Amino acid sequence: MSLGHACVDVYQGAVAALVPYFVAERAYSYAAASGVVLAASLLSSVVQPLFGALTDRWAMPWLLPLSALTGGAGVALSGVTGSYALTLAVVAVSGIGVAAYHPEAARAARAASRGSHTAMGWFSLGGNVGFALAPLLVAAVVATGGLGASPLLFVPAVVGAALCAAAVRSAAGRGAAEREGEGVGTDDWPSFLRLSGAIMCRSVVFVGLSAFVSLYVRQRTGGGEMAGTAALGVLYAGGAVGTVTGGRLAERYGRLAVVRQAYTLSVLAVAGVVLVPGPSVYLFVALTSAGLYVPFSLHVTLGQDYLPRRVGTASGVTLGLAVSVGGLAAPAVGALADATSLRTALVPLIVLPALGRLLLCGLREPASPGRAAPAPGPSDRRSRTASA
Numbered sequence: 001m002s003l004g005h006a007c008v009d010v011y012q013g014a015v016a017a018l019v020p021y022f023v024a025e026r027a028y029s030y031a032a033a034s035g036v037v038l039a040a041s042l043l044s045s046v047v048q049p050l051f052g053a054l055t056d057r058w059a060m061p062w063l064l065p066l067s068a069l070t071g072g073a074g075v076a077l078s079g080v081t082g083s084y085a086l087t088l089a090v091v092a093v094s095g096i097g098v099a100a101y102h103p104e105a106a107r108a109a110r111a112a113s114r115g116s117h118t119a120m121g122w123f124s125l126g127g128n129v130g131f132a133l134a135p136l137l138v139a140a141v142v143a144t145g146g147l148g149a150s151p152l153l154f155v156p157a158v159v160g161a162a163l164c165a166a167a168v169r170s171a172a173g174r175g176a177a178e179r180e181g182e183g184v185g186t187d188d189w190p191s192f193l194r195l196s197g198a199i200m201c202r203s204v205v206f207v208g209l210s211a212f213v214s215l216y217v218r219q220r221t222g223g224g225e226m227a228g229t230a231a232l233g234v235l236y237a238g239g240a241v242g243t244v245t246g247g248r249l250a251e252r253y254g255r256l257a258v259v260r261q262a263y264t265l266s267v268l269a270v271a272g273v274v275l276v277p278g279p280s281v282y283l284f285v286a287l288t289s290a291g292l293y294v295p296f297s298l299h300v301t302l303g304q305d306y307l308p309r310r311v312g313t314a315s316g317v318t319l320g321l322a323v324s325v326g327g328l329a330a331p332a333v334g335a336l337a338d339a340t341s342l343r344t345a346l347v348p349l350i351v352l353p354a355l356g357r358l359l360l361c362g363l364r365e366p367a368s369p370g371r372a373a374p375a376p377g378p379s380d381r382r383s384r385t386a387s388a
Contacts, residue, residue, distance in 0.1 A: 001109050001167055002126030004064065007160025008101045009127035011071040011094050013134025013236055014153060015040040016210035018078065020228060021142050022087075023215070030212075030342070032084065034334030037211045039088040040074075044095035045325050052103035052316020061108070063100050064164035070097025072157020079142065079150025099320055106300055106315035108167070121247025124297035128243050130156075132236035135214075139229050185308035188366065192306040194359045196317055198263070199299050200325050201356035205270060205349045206292050207326030208333045209235060213273070213285065216342050220281050231285050238289025246294035255302055259295040260360050266291030266353035274346045291353070305366035 015037055022028045022036060054060065074094025081087045109123035141152045213235055214228030221227050249258045269291050272284030303318035304311050337345035 001105065002123050004068065004160050004163040004167060005105060005123060005126035006130035006133070007156045007163065008068050008071055008098060008105075009130030010134050010137060010156045010160075011075045011130075012040075012098055012127075013131035013210070014075045014138055015078075015091055015094070016207075017135040017138040017214075017229070017232060018075075018142065018147075018150075019211055020214050020218075020225060021079075021138070021147055024225075025147050026084075028084075030215075030334040030337045031331055032334075034211055034330040036078075036087060036091055037207065037330040038328060040091040040095040041207065041326065041328060041330070042095070043092050044099040044320060045328065047096055048099035048102060048320025049313060049316040051100050052312040052314070052320070053310075055103045055107060055312035055315075056310055060104050061168040063104050064168055065161040067097045067099075067101035068160035068164055069157050070094070071101065072154045072160070073097070076151045076154035076157070079147030079153075099316075102319040103312045103316040106304075106319055107311055110301070110304060110311065110315075119247070120301050121244045121297045124243040124247075124300065125240060128236070128238075128293060128296065129240055132233060132238075132240055135229050135232040135236065139226070143225065143229075185367075187309050188306045191363050191366070192303060192314065192317075194363060195299065195302055195306065198259075198356035198359040199318060201352040201359070202263070202266070202292055202295070202299075203326030204329045205266065205288075205326070205352050207330055208346065208349050209270075209273070209285075209288065211330050212333065212337070212342060212346065216346065217281055217285070219342065220277065221279055231282060234282055234285045235289050238286060238293045242290050242293025243297045246296065246298050249294070250298055254365055255298045256360065256363055256365050259298050259302075260357060262291050262294040263353045263357040263360065264291075265294075267350065267357070270353060271350045274343060274350060302366065 019033045019036065023030075023033050028036075051060075051063070055063075071094050074090045074092070074097065077090040078087050078094075081090060106123075109120060137153065137156070141149050145152070210232065214232045216228075217231035218224065218228040246258055246262070266288060269284050269287035273281060273288055276284060300315065300318045303314040307314040333345045333349075
């Protein structure tokens with residue numbers, strides 16, 4: 001499941017990694033380039049909760065290999081399209097493929113993890129490794145062969161489809177058992193909505209930096225394309241450590257305590273990326289990556305446990321709508337950069353993790369399936385005392 005997740009999420013990272021090449025080869029403006037990111041995110045944002053609701057009603061394991069192929073096909077065609085409109089259309093198709101994958105995959109991973117935060121961290125690690133590899137894969141293909149070589153980017157989709165098909169076959173006959181624990185408990189919609197709001201703040205920061213950190217670091221350091229690609233790789237690579245680390249920390253300290261501290265770190269780290277000059281920007285990109293990725297898998301399990309009767313819907317929102325909504329803000333960042341400067345356009349991203357941290361205040365740790373709810377930490381005890 002984790003390897004298949006990596007192959008699918010290559011295509012989420014690949015769209016942002018292609019932005020500098022669209023600017024260089026097709027002379028796209030910042031706003032036009034960010035529109036490509038929007039196209040990949042918009043339909044994905046809308047349809048992923050729909051796929052989640054569908055998987056709450058029916059088992060749809062066949063979606064896994066099909067969505068891998070669909071996500072890859074759109075990105076593979078994006079470099080050989082003849083018009084801007086057609087480019088937007090094919091990356092939108094890719095976004096739909098990615099959207100179809102995550103709710104069913106998250107459900108299967110939840111069942112396999114049996115409530116382990118660390119195990120879910122390993123599942124999320126696969127997706128984040130895919131993100132991290134995307135800039136390197138795009139650079140290897142497009143930097144050497146130009147955008148016309150983009151059909152080669154379809155290869156991970158074929159591998160991912162094969163891995164997903166194998167996972168589906170190995171899980172055959174266990175569908176009823178996987179859903180046995182679902183539908184038990186009470187849905188806590190207020191807590192879920194506040195969590196989703198925090199994830200949206202994180203998403204805008206992550207997508208905004210994904211789209212523009214490569215160009216920004218090239219400006220700040222005076223380096224070439226590889227300097228920008230390296231910065232994007234650092235931003236994504238934090239997922240390889242952050243998601244698993246987040247799961248292990250949550251086993252010890254509780255999910256909400258870890259998530260809150262990660263948002264606090266993100267405020268300081270993003271400020272460093274935007275405001276601190278020179279090559280030290282790479283250090284702050286790495287810290288930003290840690291702050292954004294440590295809570296990644298914890299968002300998913302928290303959402304599922306806040307909505308135990310609607311696990312597919314919760315997965316679709318926490319892995320889809322709330323994450324992809326950042327792409328809706330990318331054109332605004334691009335338009336502001338065109339009107340002022342890229343640095344000015346990135347300044348608002350400093351505030352958003354702070355807003356997300358405020359939304360997390362007062363939330364309580366939900367019970368996980370198969371385990372008792374952990375003892376409240378100091379922050380939870382303070383919030384209960386205040387509410388009393």
